[in-house]
Amino acid sequence: MIKLFTDIDLDGLGSGIIAKLAFGENADVEYCSYRILNQRVEGFIENLHHNRDEVYITDLAVNESVEKKLDKRFRDGKHVRMLDHHVTALHFNEHKWALVKPEYDSGKKTCATSLFYDFIIEHKMMERSKGLEEFVDLVRQYDTWEWQENNNVTAKRLNDLFYILGREKFEEEMLHRLASNQDSFSLSDMENRLLDIEETKIERYIHSKNRQLVQTFIDDLCVGLVHAEQYLSELGNALNQMNPHLDMIALLNVGSKKMGFRTIHDEIDVSAYAKKYGGGGHPKASGCGLTDEAFKKYVINVFDIPPLKPEPDRNELNIKGAGYGTSYQNGNGEISFIYPQQDGKYVITHIGKKLSQVFPSFEEAELFLKRKHASRLRYDQDCLKELASSKNMPIEDIKKMYPEIVNTILNEV
Secondary structure, three states: OEEEEEOOOHHHHHHHHHHHHHHHHHEEEEEOOHHHHHHHHHHHHOOHHHOOOEEEEEOOOOOHHHHHHHHHHHHOOOOOEEEEOOHHHHHHHHOOOEEEOOEOOOOOEOOHHHHHHHHHHHOOOOOOOHHHHHHHHHHHHHHHOHHHHHOOHHHHHHHHHHHHHOHHHHHHHHHHHHHHOOOOOOOOHHHHHHHHHHHHHHHHHHHHHHOOOEEEEEOOEEEEEEEOOOOHHHHHHHHHHHOOOOOEEEEEEOOOOEEEEEOOOOOOOHHHHHHOOOOEEOOOEEEEEOOHHHHHHHHHOOOOOOOOOOOOOOOOOOOOOOOOOEEEEOOOOOEEEEEEOOOOOEEEEEOOEEOOOOEOOHHHHHHHHHHHHOOEEOOHHHHHHHHHHHHOOOHHHHHHOHHHHHHHHHHOO
16 A cells, blocks of 8 residues: 655645556545644554555654654665655755755755655656646646746636635546546636636635734744634735735634744745744745744734734825825824935934934835834825814815925924
8 A cells, every 4th residue: 555644735635646646546645734744654654554555755744753763664674755845854854765855956946746746757656647747837836836926827726726625526626637638737617717706705805814914023023913714825925915014924723723924035934933833834934833832922912912904005195205204103093204304315203203213215214114113004084184183274275285284294393
């Protein structure tokens, strides 16, 4: 028997599909989260009935205790093979039975599915298939987020379909499609129509969660926290793009006791961060269990922090980089302005007081303000109402004189 332990995501399922196509009924695939992997692997290899079985592990890394038991199994002449692409698992390369390879020699990023397919083909366990290779590369592009650089929407849609259909139905459909058509791989018209509807749902979900986003500093990182149970990859990436001043986004699921971390910044390695809580993953996408320590930091300590307000995208007066000043406000009601000096550099007033820092650009001033005070761009209407009240003037008159009024106020600070 061929026993495969693999992850529960699309990349893990891709490995499972390859195993079933290559070995047929001899393949026994067990989809595991990292929380149960060690228990499942240990239980299997310690059962004497499985001494002659071939054991594969893809897209997951066991703990040190199970690692030693796998090494002993290998030294005793029994089969063990691990294939992974996460940088947090690179230390496994010291074993003859493991290959952890984050990138190909060409610089292209790998995934567990592509590494497992390469291994199967190299050892002549199945014939090459153009359709399967197209499927494998779609999985690889999605898992590494290369699809976004290439604008390969089909890779993203493949993952969306996986979550819509569920693992069993998706696996059944892909096995049938890949076995019956080896010349090419594509999604059906019906699947694409279904995915069009799903995209609308994802967009609504992202915008609703952006309104729930809480900002705080944890472990010296400026983190955006949100509780979420679905569309985690899309949500994490979108929230990062919508809030680039944050170092990373933390996606919390108290029900499943899991956390995910996403970042768009090259200088932030969330895989190393997740490792502190017993997890791992990619430099820009990782996960771990919601430990007692993490629960205190990410749930209890931030419970009373109000969520960030969404920023306007249709302002006509209070716009970013305006020469007369741009107004911001945080969850505590504290108002700030960013405005240029005569030398072209930018300064900030916060609650009516001018800060001592000087910034070379508007963007750097805004970054400081958002990280330091969790401030957001104010809506035109809010600015107009406040000025109309303080100046005892009609809103229409304030609107006509808005740049002059704001400029006068700031010159008096």
